[in-house]
Amino acid sequence: MNIKTRKTVGQVIFLLLAFYLDGLTKWAFLNNINKGNFSILPQVMLMAIVLLSMRIDNRRQLLIYGIVFGIMYDSYYFGIIGLYTVLLPLIMIGIDHYKFLFIKANIGYEMSIYFLALTFLQTGIYVLERLLQQTNTDVLDFITYVLGPTLLWNMIAFFILYVPLANLSDWLVKYRRENK
Template structure:
């Protein structure tokens, strides 16, 4: 039983990120308002969990490694292009680690950094799509039909889920410390 407990301590964040990864696809394809012709909102539960982990865990290579692993999963399952999320997610998580030490640790900062990460990643992916000619959407349409619904949906879900995910993350940290 002790061995199972030790394994669970290591993989608990991985399991939460896996849940977020799966929710990204399930929610995207099952909520009609995220998929109509005038709206292409993208849920980002996995990114939300990575940002919360970055705020809760001390500077941890583990979370950056998880970001790279799930970035690879994201590239394979959702992007069909290797390398975009596998680079961007660890980069943004590392940036969050740097910024959280400079800025005050509070709800507004956490929401702001999540939204900046969300927008930053999507704009970079859009610009890479323009460079590689895989995107035909104008920047104005991209802002209107992708970024705006993505930000609105994810802001609401972040505000709703921040406390429960933070509570679970705190329990994982306590569990790892042996409290």
């Protein structure tokens, strides 16, 4: 197996582990913390996808990752195929389209991109659920009780997980061999 194939397999395993960690945190929040009016939706997999999207230059690979992991996410968590299947590739292609504006990726840029991607994802899910008549929550309740707490928790988690996830995603994307 050549180094490019190993890196691609490593990226898929990285996203699968983020998918699993996302499920664990969702389970912990749904069972322990989300008992009042507020609803916090952890998005660790989206964090990993944003970090990889900032580093991968192949748009076709990003699109494949977005569709495959969107279908997995929809089939495992929602049961409605289409929410993440549509929104994740849009987010990844949007990040790829505008990442040339940034001179060097750092925590400030990546946090702002993650914030925008998370806002787009949660708002898109809300709009699609309203269109499919899966929810009857009004917009102000969605912003107050779902979007705000979700953004706050995920920004705190981003600060905590940024260094290890960014270093791992950097290592998984670079194809250079070191000379010894």
